[in-house]
Amino acid sequence: MSRLAVAHKEESLVARTIRFPSGLRDKIAADADRCGRSFEGQVIALLRRHYGEDVDIAPTPAEILALAAASLAEIPASDLGLLTRKLTEPER
Numbered sequence: 001m002s003r004l005a006v007a008h009k010e011e012s013l014v015a016r017t018i019r020f021p022s023g024l025r026d027k028i029a030a031d032a033d034r035c036g037r038s039f040e041g042q043v044i045a046l047l048r049r050h051y052g053e054d055v056d057i058a059p060t061p062a063e064i065l066a067l068a069a070a071s072l073a074e075i076p077a078s079d080l081g082l083l084t085r086k087l088t089e090p091e092r
């Protein structure tokens with residue numbers, strides 16, 4: 001089986017850090033600004049257009065926790081227990 005076939009067969013997602021040379025970063029940032037996107041959004045759009053795949057940049061665990069905390073911000077403390085009970089209950 002070819003390496004390409006093996007790569008397509010795997011279903012795992014791997015997050016990677018991409019470092020762009022400053023000139024390329026500036027070009028992408030300018031294009032992102034022109035299109036009304038963030039830098040990350042522009043990189044995703046470019047990858048999707050070129051490869052036709054559903055790519056995404058996963059948020060860091062800290063960002064996920066911040067989003068979760070923000071989603072609970074306007075909920076009264078008296079109701080939080082009902083929403084978070086399953087998070088603290090031991091599994092059976």
